[in-house]
Amino acid sequence: MDRSLGRIIAASLAAAGIGIWNVGSQLANAPVILPNVWQLSFLQNVDLPLDSIAWQILAGALFFAPLLTTSLIVSRLWAETFARMRGRPLDTGWIYAAWLYTLLLPASMPLYFAALGLTFGLIFGCHVFGGTGRYIVNPALLGIVFLLVAYPDLLGDSHWLPGVDAPSTWAAVATESVAASGPNAELAWLPVLLGQQVGAMGAGSAAACLLGALILIISGVASIRMVAGAVISIGLLAGLTEGLNGHWHLALGNFAFCLAFVATDPSIRPQTKAGNWAFGMLFGCLVLAIRTANPQHPEGSLYALLLASLCIPLLDYVANLALQPSGNKTTKLHG
Amino acid sequence: MATELATIVFRSVFIENLALNFLLGVCTYIAVSQRVETAFGLGVAVTLVQTLTVPINNVIYRQLLSPGALDWLGLEALDLTFLRFIAFIGVIAAFVQVLELVLERHFPRLEQALGTYLPLLTVNCAILGASLFMVQRDYGFTESVAFGFGSGAGWALAIVLFASIRERLKESEVPDGLQGLGIAFIVTGLLALGFVGLRGIEF
Numbered sequence: 001m002d003r004s005l006g007r008i009i010a011a012s013l014a015a016a017g018i019g020i021w022n023v024g025s026q027l028a029n030a031p032v033i034l035p036n037v038w039q040l041s042f043l044q045n046v047d048l049p050l051d052s053i054a055w056q057i058l059a060g061a062l063f064f065a066p067l068l069t070t071s072l073i074v075s076r077l078w079a080e081t082f083a084r085m086r087g088r089p090l091d092t093g094w095i096y097a098a099w100l101y102t103l104l105l106p107a108s109m110p111l112y113f114a115a116l117g118l119t120f121g122l123i124f125g126c127h128v129f130g131g132t133g134r135y136i137v138n139p140a141l142l143g144i145v146f147l148l149v150a151y152p153d154l155l156g157d158s159h160w161l162p163g164v165d166a167p168s169t170w171a172a173v174a175t176e177s178v179a180a181s182g183p184n185a186e187l188a189w190l191p192v193l194l195g196q197q198v199g200a201m202g203a204g205s206a207a208a209c210l211l212g213a214l215i216l217i218i219s220g221v222a223s224i225r226m227v228a229g230a231v232i233s234i235g236l237l238a239g240l241t242e243g244l245n246g247h248w249h250l251a252l253g254n255f256a257f258c259l260a261f262v263a264t265d266p267s268i269r270p271q272t273k274a275g276n277w278a279f280g281m282l283f284g285c286l287v288l289a290i291r292t293a294n295p296q297h298p299e300g301s302l303y304a305l306l307l308a309s310l311c312i313p314l315l316d317y318v319a320n321l322a323l324q325p326s327g328n329k330t331t332k333l334h335g
Numbered sequence: 336m337a338t339e340l341a342t343i344v345f346r347s348v349f350i351e352n353l354a355l356n357f358l359l360g361v362c363t364y365i366a367v368s369q370r371v372e373t374a375f376g377l378g379v380a381v382t383l384v385q386t387l388t389v390p391i392n393n394v395i396y397r398q399l400l401s402p403g404a405l406d407w408l409g410l411e412a413l414d415l416t417f418l419r420f421i422a423f424i425g426v427i428a429a430f431v432q433v434l435e436l437v438l439e440r441h442f443p444r445l446e447q448a449l450g451t452y453l454p455l456l457t458v459n460c461a462i463l464g465a466s467l468f469m470v471q472r473d474y475g476f477t478e479s480v481a482f483g484f485g486s487g488a489g490w491a492l493a494i495v496l497f498a499s500i501r502e503r504l505k506e507s508e509v510p511d512g513l514q515g516l517g518i519a520f521i522v523t524g525l526l527a528l529g530f531v532g533l534r535g536i537e538f
Contacts, residue, residue, distance in 0.1 A: 086510060124521055130508030136500055137525060149531055289536070296535025303532020310529045314499035317371050 004221045004266040005096040005132070011212035011219075012261045015202050016103055018195040020064050022204035023107045024056030025196070026161055039063055063107040064201060070111045071098035074118045082127040093132030093139075093267070097122060100261055101140035103202025104254065104302075106154075108161060109147075113154055117147040137309045138265045141258070145306050148297075161198065169197040170253040170299045173244070193251040199299075206256035213260035222264040225273060229280025230259050230287075237288045244291075254301040255287055263305055270312050274319035282315070283308040338538045340481040343474075347485030350534050353461045354493035355527040360461025364494050365519050367452050374498035376445040377452070378491025380438070382484065384430050384456060385465050389483030392423045392466040393476055423466045428457045461490050496526060 027040075028050045039062040048055040075098035079091040101118050121143025129135040148155050169192055195205030203209065216222035234255070235246035250256060263283060270276045283304055290300025297303055353359045360381075368374045398404055400422060402414040435453055438446040446453060456462060465486040469479050500522050509518045 124525070128509060128513055128518065128521060129504070134507035136503060136507075136522075137529075142525070142528075145528060145531075149528065286532075290532050293536045294533065297532050300532050303529075307529040307532060310496060310500065310526055313503040314371070314496055317499050317502070 002092045005093055007219050007221050008216060008261055008264060009096060009099050011215040011221075012099070012103065012202065012209075015205055015208035015212055015257065015260075016064075018208045019103065019201045019204035020060035021053065021057050022060065022195050022197065023063055023161070023201055024059035024061075026198055027059050028056055030161060060107070060201075064102070066111060067105055067107075067109060067114055067201075068098070068102045070114050071102045071118050074098070074115045075101075075122060078119065078122045078127060079131075082131070088131070091127070091131040093126070096132075097126065097139045100138070100202075101143050103257070103261075104140060104144045104200045106161075106199070107201055109154060113147060113151060117143040119143075120146040133267050135267055136313070137306055138262050138268060141262050141302060141306055141309070145302050148302060168199040168253075168299070170199060172198075173248065173252060189247060189251060193247075197252070200254055200257065202261075203254045203257040206251045209256035209260040210250075213256075213264070216260065216264050221266065222260075223269065223276040223280075225276040226263060226270070226280035226283075227259060229277045230263070230284040231280075233281040233284030234288050237285060241288070241292055249288065249291065253291075253299040258301045258305045259283070263308075268309050268312055270319075271316050272319040272323070274322065275312065275316040278315040278319065279308055279312055282311060336477075340477065342538050343478055343481040344485035344488075345536065345538065347482055348489035348492060349530055350536075351486075352489040352493055352527075352530065353464060353486050354490050354497075355523065355530060357464065358523075359464040360459045360490060361523075363452055363455065363459055363461075364490075364497065364523075365516065367449065368494055368498040368501055368519075370448075371495060371498045371502060373445065373448040374494045375491070376442070377449055378487075378494050380434055380449075380453070381456065381459070381462065382487030382491050384427065384434060384462055385483040385487030385490075386480065387483070388423075388427050388430050388462065389465050389469050389486075390476055390479045391426050393469055393474065393479035395422055395426065396470055397476075419467075419470065420463075423463060424457070427462055427466075431457045461486070493526065497522060500526075 039059070042062065043055070043059055046055065046058065048058070072095065075094040079094040082088075083090045098118065101121065102114075105114055118140070121139040121141070125137050125139035125142035126132065126135045144155075173192075192206075194207050197204050197206070213222060213227050217224045217227060231250065234249050238244060238246035238249050244252075263279075270279050286304035286308055287301050290297055290304055294300060347353075351357070354361065354364050363377070367377050396416075396419060400415040400419055402416065403411065404415075405413050431454060434456075435446070438449075438453065465483060468486070469482055472482075474482055497519075501519070504518065504522070513521070
């Protein structure tokens with residue numbers, strides 16, 4: 001369990017790095033920068049050109065580091081509290097939860113809201129179930145969804161960059177081109193896939209996330225059935241419905257990040273092969289359904305994954321039932 | 336018309352779920368969700384009862400109880416809406432009796448597993464609630480068929496999902512103070528949160 005979590009963090013390092021650089025480069029290219037946060041006033045005194053990679057990475061890191069530190073402290077505090085109260089060893093998943101949670105935040109998230117969301121996710125998603133390995137939904141995901149529901153403005157379609165009124169790439173592409181046949185010319189697919197996406201910090205580069213998924217599949221943490229199920233179902237459904245094509249769905253929003261690092265959480269993974277297929281496909285279908293049919297929650301990956309995770313025990317149950325010889329089905333009711 | 340009906344079914348299953356959104360029928364929902372198999376059986380039973388009783392109650396309400404329904408008898412200005420609770424419960428009770436007989440004859444194990452909760456479906460607030468929502472929202476006959484089926488199926492979906500999670504929870508270590516009811520309500524809350532993403536989908 002611990003090794004799997006460590007591998008997931010390692011596999012997400014590339015996505016995090018590109019994401020941090022991406023935040024900086026978005027800031028450098030933003031039309032107006034309002035120096036209303038301390039990072040930006042600090043950066044104005046830094047003697048580096050705006051378009052240098054060093055400035056951009058420094059700028060991204062200045063936003064990423066405080067959020068990560070806050071998340072780590074909050075996560076550690078709750079792990080310590082519950083370990084002490086219950087007389088158990090420290091929960092091993094505290095770094096994993098804080099790391100994923102930070103990567104799913106926008107760079108503009110205030111620290112106290114970040115702490116609040118993670119607190120909710122950790123208590124109600126992780127520690128009341130007995131900690132890592134025993135929970136049913138990923139605590140980082142639950143914390144983000146809590147913030148989405150309770151404070152929709154913080155994770156809405158604008159304000160993804162601190163001090164800049166920037167819509168997320170998802171919103172820019174979706175609002176302009178879902179009705180039309182293809183996305184507009186300004187946003188090319190490849191740069192968005194590689195890492196020029198405005199959005200959650202870790203989801204900047206879908207390519208890095210998919211690479212992470214590949215690494216996790218090879219190292220045996222992620223199930224290839226789950227990943228393939230999600231990608232195939234979203235591709236097929238996107239082909240059947242109007243709007244964005246499958247390759248855009250793959251590149252945009254949190255889908256690739258959630259697929260690679262959150263859905264592969266070893267604590268929630270389905271126990272059966274068929275369950276893995278079904279979980280992946282359900283996740284893909286829900287993402288596409290929410291994205292295309294739901295104007296209220298245009299980027300539905302987080303909700304889709306939460307709902308799909310909650311369905312895992314049922315999917316496993318049905319898979320087990322189908323595998324059983326028919327004679328055993330009826331005898332179960334005696335118990 | 337077809338899209339309207341589809342919207343009613345979709346809304347009542349996923350968005351305005353009787354168990355998760357209105358917390359109706361929670362007593363049965365908590366009590367009979369120890370095992371997926373019984374939960375599924377009860378879910379099917381509730382769906383059946385809802386699909387039949389909501390339209391029948393709709394006819395009774397429109398033709399007998401609503402203000403001005405008995406004009407043709409010369410009883411103008413007669414308003415029998417105050418009788419709707421007793422009329423609806425009567426219909427529901429009759430159907431639950433029939434259901435019990437059918438289950439006893441053909442699915443004795445399920446009937447045994449449900450035990451006292453089967454006759455108690457008569458006073459299940461989800462079932463009465465669906466009929467009352469039907470009146471409140473002014474549904475016509477076909478709409479009530481769709482709503483009855485959808486609300487029953489939504490309740491069934493909720494209890495089956497909940498039961499499967501509960502079976503999985505046997506592996507988890509819930510703190511002493513939260514065991515049983517406490518964790519049940521937390522899981523119900525998580526389920527409700529899971530369906531929030533579908534809110535806003537329309538056909």
